[in-house]
Amino acid sequence: MQLAEERRQAIVDAVEQDGRVLAAELAQRLNTSEDTIRRDLRELDAAGLLRRVHGGAVRRAPLPSFGERAISELPRKNALAQMLRDCVRPGDTVLIDAGSTNLAFARLLEDGQAATVVTNSPQVALALGEFRRTRVVLLGGTYNAAKGAVMGAWTLAELQGLRADLCIVGVCAIDPERGLATEDAEEATIKAAMLAGSARSAAAVLNERLGDSAAFLFGRLTELDHLVLEADAPPDTIARLRQSAPGLDIQLAAKVRA
Known part of the structure; x- marks a missing residue:
């Protein structure tokens, strides 16, 4: 069984590589539920490792200056x-x-x-x-x-x-x-x-x-x-x-x- 830490690292790696990921595709790729993926995305967003958007996540771009x-x-x-x-x-x-x-x-x-x-x-x-x-x-x-x-x-x-x-x-x-x-x-x-x-x-x-x-x-x-x-x-x-x-x-x- 894949550990939560391994799964989340796989999500971060996918976002860094592709720039954007979909929750449904991640669930299928990682053999887990979409609810689990959405929970992972929320936690990774809060940790500043990606930016959660509707249906998935994107790479977090540096914030422009004011x-x-x-x-x-x-x-x-x-x-x-x-x-x-x-x-x-x-x-x-x-x-x-x-x-x-x-x-x-x-x-x-x-x-x-x-x-x-x-x-x-x-x-x-x-x-x-x-x-x-x-x-x-x-x-x-x-x-x-x-x-x-x-x-x-x-x-x-x-x-x-x-x-x-x-x-x-x-x-x-x-x-x-x-x-x-x-x-x-x-x-x-x-x-x-x-x-x-x-x-x-x-x-x-x-x-x-x-x-x-x-x-x-x-x-x-x-x-x-x-x-x-x-x-x-x-x-x-x-x-x-x-x-x-x-x-x-x-x-x-x-x-x-x-």
């Missing part, structure tokens, strides 16, 4: 950000989470559109630095360059004393069954506090984040009020999202021209 992410896929992110602007009401205190799509959203805001913007992203604060009618508040904490965010106990304490009207939360992965997730445990704690301290919440998600797997959950799908997706988001995924959270307002951004 600066690289901030300038990549800008037309797609701007289309999502444009829809997020409609969530802001006059007089709102808006809490903007770090993230490249959220930075695109901040750059589209007009001075005075919100009463106050609070953020854990120095880049977002700098993007709004010339505002005069909107107060801009940068949370304290330890700066994480890879995330482009301040994090840690100081950040969490300030969030727990805040009551925002609207939270624009960053989402690394969204799944109709699992909910909202991210790759970092500390980041998940910060995001959960943002949702808990806000009257309304919204997120904008690129297609590659849909059904994607991330190790640390920070919220249920029903905790979101608004979700903005790309125009060509898979219809079956949209249907599953609506089934899991019937009250969730899902909107599609304008189609980005090639």
Whole structure:
């Protein structure tokens, strides 16, 4: 009988060699059940040895720097950000989470559109630095360059004393069954506090984040009020999202021209 360690090493080797594997094929190749393979993939994903996706797993690519992410896929992110602007009401205190799509959203805001913007992203604060009618508040904490965010106990304490009207939360992965997730445990704690301290919440998600797997959950799908997706988001995924959270307002951004 094949040991679990041997089986998992075989899975890692297959991913490294082929770049992508399917759970059904692995189950047949390793003479075990798909449930066992899916459990292996979850554990290997959590250990950072691969990235679990719907139906299997792919090789885990190095995470681009925040600066690289901030300038990549800008037309797609701007289309999502444009829809997020409609969530802001006059007089709102808006809490903007770090993230490249959220930075695109901040750059589209007009001075005075919100009463106050609070953020854990120095880049977002700098993007709004010339505002005069909107107060801009940068949370304290330890700066994480890879995330482009301040994090840690100081950040969490300030969030727990805040009551925002609207939270624009960053989402690394969204799944109709699992909910909202991210790759970092500390980041998940910060995001959960943002949702808990806000009257309304919204997120904008690129297609590659849909059904994607991330190790640390920070919220249920029903905790979101608004979700903005790309125009060509898979219809079956949209249907599953609506089934899991019937009250969730899902909107599609304008189609980005090639």
